Amino acid sequence: MRKETSTNALNEKMMIDSCGMSSSLAVIGGRWKPAILCRLSYGTMRYGELKKDIIGISERMLVAQLRELEKDQIITRVVFPEVPPRVEYRLTDLGRTMKPMLDAMSDWGNMYRKHINQTQDLSATVLQDK
Amino acid sequence: MRKETSTNALNEKMMIDSCGMSSSLAVIGGRWKPAILCRLSYGTMRYGELKKDIIGISERMLVAQLRELEKDQIITRVVFPEVPPRVEYRLTDLGRTMKPMLDAMSDWGNMYRKHINQTQDLSATVLQDK
DNA sequence: CCGTATCCGATGAGATACTG
DNA sequence: CAGTATCTCATCGGATACGG
Numbered sequence: 572m573r574k575e576t577s578t579n580a581l582n583e584k585m586m587i588d589s590c591g592m593s594s595s596l597a598v599i600g601g602r603w604k605p606a607i608l609c610r611l612s613y614g615t616m617r618y619g620e621l622k623k624d625i626i627g628i629s630e631r632m633l634v635a636q637l638r639e640l641e642k643d644q645i646i647t648r649v650v651f652p653e654v655p656p657r658v659e660y661r662l663t664d665l666g667r668t669m670k671p672m673l674d675a676m677s678d679w680g681n682m683y684r685k686h687i688n689q690t691q692d693l694s695a696t697v698l699q700d701k
Numbered sequence: 702m703r704k705e706t707s708t709n710a711l712n713e714k715m716m717i718d719s720c721g722m723s724s725s726l727a728v729i730g731g732r733w734k735p736a737i738l739c740r741l742s743y744g745t746m747r748y749g750e751l752k753k754d755i756i757g758i759s760e761r762m763l764v765a766q767l768r769e770l771e772k773d774q775i776i777t778r779v780v781f782p783e784v785p786p787r788v789e790y791r792l793t794d795l796g797r798t799m800k801p802m803l804d805a806m807s808d809w810g811n812m813y814r815k816h817i818n819q820t821q822d823l824s825a826t827v828l829q830d831k
Numbered sequence: 832c833c834g835t836a837t838c839c840g841a842t843g844a845g846a847t848a849c850t851g
Numbered sequence: 852c853a854g855t856a857t858c859t860c861a862t863c864g865g866a867t868a869c870g871g
Contacts, residue, residue, distance in 0.1 A: 591810025592735035592803065598813065600730050602864070605722035618833055629865055634834060644817070655832045656871090665816060668809065673722065675805035679798065680721025683728065686795060687774070732844075748853055759845055764854065785852045786851085 595672065598643050603628055603636045608666075608673060611646060615661040645669070725802065728773050733758055733766045738796075738803060741776060745791040775799070 599608060606625045610616055616624075622633055637660060640646045645666040651657040662669075729738060736755045740746055746754075752763055767790060770776045775796040781787040792799075 591807040591812075591814065592729075592739065593732075594810030594814050595806040596726075596730060596735060596810075599722075600726060602723075605726060609722065622833090627865095629867095630834065631836090631866090632864060635864090644820075650833095656834090658833065665813070668812070672802075672805040672809040675802040676725040677721040679802040680724030680726075682721075682798070683795070684721065684724050690774075752853090757845095759847095760854070761846090761856090762844060765844090780853095786854090788853060 598640075598645060599669070599673075601636065603632055604640065607633075607636055607640065608645070608662075608669065609677075611660060611662050611666070612670065612673065615659050618658045618660070621660065640666075728770075728775060729799070729803075731766065733762055734770065737763075737766055737770065738775070738792075738799070739807075741790060741792050741796070742800065742803065745789050748788045748790070751790065770796075 599605065603625065606628070607621065610621065610624060618633075618637075621637075622628065622630065625633070637646065637648070641648050644663055646660050647663055649659045649661070651659070729735065733755065736758070737751065740751065740754060748763075748767075751767075752758065752760065755763065767776065767778070771778050774793055776790050777793050779789045779791070781789070
């Protein structure tokens with residue numbers, strides 16, 4: 572970034588050069604984490620609510636992604652010793668610091684989709700800016 | 702955004718709920734695209750420069766990622782009809798609109814890594830904010 | 832209600848050798 | 852110089868059945 576001295580042959584260097592983006596992607600990447608984070612950013616949710624709300628996710632994947640986010644200290648899992656059992660998930664303080672990043676990604680993604688749809692509609696099969 | 706559409710027609714709803722994040726991740730996600738985008742955000746680069754600079758990437762993956770970014774209209778590939786051949790890659794106007802998002806991701810990722818390293822150093826085996 | 836366990840196909844990604 | 856072509860293995864993600 573500042574200078575590209577490629578004398579260091581470590582992948583660690585590559586990650587530093589990638590400006591922390593790789594670290595962010597390691598936490599929020601994957602198919603389902605955006606959906607989970609987007610929902611929890613609005614507040615606490617129960618397991619069943621997440622499962623019902625995120626259309627198409629399997630229980631296996633939901634649990635796996637929640638466990639990863641918990642391990643990464645982005646969310647917390649609160650178990651209520653009741654019958655029937657109840658488990659709530661919420662963002663940690665660290666998780667809430669993601670908001671500017673999530674907003675930026677959401678904004679650009681929406682803009683990008685509109686742009687792609689427009690160019691597709693206008694030029695149909697022809698890509699004239701290539 | 703690209704490849705999920707075939708299996709489940711309801712995924713469209715999920716992606717809208719995910720606030721465009723999925724669209725962004727479809728474009729910038731993956732192991733090598735952060736490294737490529739980060740470098741091209743500083744200006745034009747030749748194929749060989751990218752290959753030399755991004756430690757550990759195989760030619761196969763470099764070409765594949767560049768082709769995807771080109772298809773997504775994020776970068777352009779400029780071929781100079783010279784001997785020896787020369788090919789330059791640069792961001793498109795659309796690609797340059799990613800900067801706020803890339804910066805936000807970079808900033809959060811760097812902050813996150815510092816945070817994780819600190820809590821590891823300080824609390825060792827104990828996680829007290831759980 | 833809130834998960835695990837198991838199986839399996841699709842995709843991502845690395846190594847190596849070759850080419851216009 | 853700037854790529855292709857194959858082969859291979861690891862990981863991601865889906866379906867289904869079962870467990871506390």
